[in-house]
Every structure is written in structure tokens, then in C-alpha cells.
Amino acid sequence: MHNIQKDWVSAVAIAALGAGVITSFAVSQGQNPLVGLAITIFAAVSAVAIDHFM
Template structure:
């Protein structure tokens, strides 16, 4: 397990944004609407923050 971990919302935001940004940038290059891609990225950031704030220990 991961004892003593500190929850850092900035890390969650950056990680989720980079991960979703890579996938959605590929989708945009294939013709997806840019606003849809930005919405997907924003949604993944919100979910990452919720999961990061939850205590699963």
C-alpha cells in the first residue's frame, strides 16, 4: 500500500489533463469537434479531482 501519501490536487489536474489531452488531440486530428474534446478533458479533470479527494484506504 501507499502509506503517508499526500494528496496534491495540482498533480491530479496535470495528470488527468495530460492523459486526456493526448487522447483528445488525436481525436481532434481525426475530425472531432474541438469543443467536445475540451469538454472530455475538463470532465476527466473533474473526475480525477473527485477520485483524488476520496479516501479509499
């Protein structure tokens, strides 16, 4: 059965983890860490918004 109830905490955690891996690589290549953090936060918020409306 499909679980109708959404788990926002896990959605944020998974999105931030996924974006954080890519951002960590970008920072290791010379990207500004604050830009990387902003990208990670934006990706997590976007994932939660998409999860909410889907």
C-alpha cells in the same frame, strides 16, 4: 512511507495531460475541438474527485 497529503494540482495536471493526449488524437480525426475540451475537463475533474475520495 505513503504521503497522506493530497496534491490536487498534480492530480489535475496529470489527468488533463492524459486526457489531452487522447483528445488531441480524436480532434485530429475530425472531432469538434470544443467537445474534446469538454472531455478533457470532465476527465480532470473526475480524476480529482476520485483521488479525493480514495
